[in-house]
Amino acid sequence: MRPLLGILVALLAIGAEHSNAAAGEEAMQDSTEYIPTLREIMTKIELSRSKLWYSVKLRNWMLARYQLGKVKAEFGAATRFHLLPASALAGTNNVVDLIESSIRAKDDELFEESFSKMTAECNNCHKAVGKSFLHVGTPSASPLP
Structure with missing residues (x-):
């Protein structure tokens, strides 16, 4: 049971990290939107x-x-x-x-x-x-x- 719990925790951590990275990329794209002079x-x-x-x-x-x-x-x-x-x-x-x-x-x-x-x-x-x-x-x- 413990190995299964460890795998589950690892998957959740990876998913959260991926979600944070995606959110960071979206924020970066928004901040680099072209603004005409x-x-x-x-x-x-x-x-x-x-x-x-x-x-x-x-x-x-x-x-x-x-x-x-x-x-x-x-x-x-x-x-x-x-x-x-x-x-x-x-x-x-x-x-x-x-x-x-x-x-x-x-x-x-x-x-x-x-x-x-x-x-x-x-x-x-x-x-x-x-x-x-x-x-x-x-x-x-x-x-x-």
């Missing part, structure tokens, strides 16, 4: 903003909707991964909703007005975080060759 996020936003602008100019409303979704996702990443003051991005949700409405309505004039507001919100955010030298505007040339 704010620069990477903002670069993606600027590229998607330009594509959004040109997709509306070409009246490609499906592409415009897609690019706006990418802009929204990157705004989310900026707030999720980086400590930005809530006031900095406060107006972006309203502006994104306006742009979404203009795309749904296929209204160029409303789009231009709401895009202009988004541009102002971007620049206000840059000022709020002490980076007023980062100025965005309405695209004047395609960012792609």
Whole structure:
């Protein structure tokens, strides 16, 4: 009976050790998850903003909707991964909703007005975080060759 008890205790110890090792590996994987830099996020936003602008100019409303979704996702990443003051991005949700409405309505004039507001919100955010030298505007040339 004693040898059987010894084997059982050894198996339990090995199982517990394996379980702890697996938990440690999971924790390590979580802590090494890639977090994009704010620069990477903002670069993606600027590229998607330009594509959004040109997709509306070409009246490609499906592409415009897609690019706006990418802009929204990157705004989310900026707030999720980086400590930005809530006031900095406060107006972006309203502006994104306006742009979404203009795309749904296929209204160029409303789009231009709401895009202009988004541009102002971007620049206000840059000022709020002490980076007023980062100025965005309405695209004047395609960012792609």
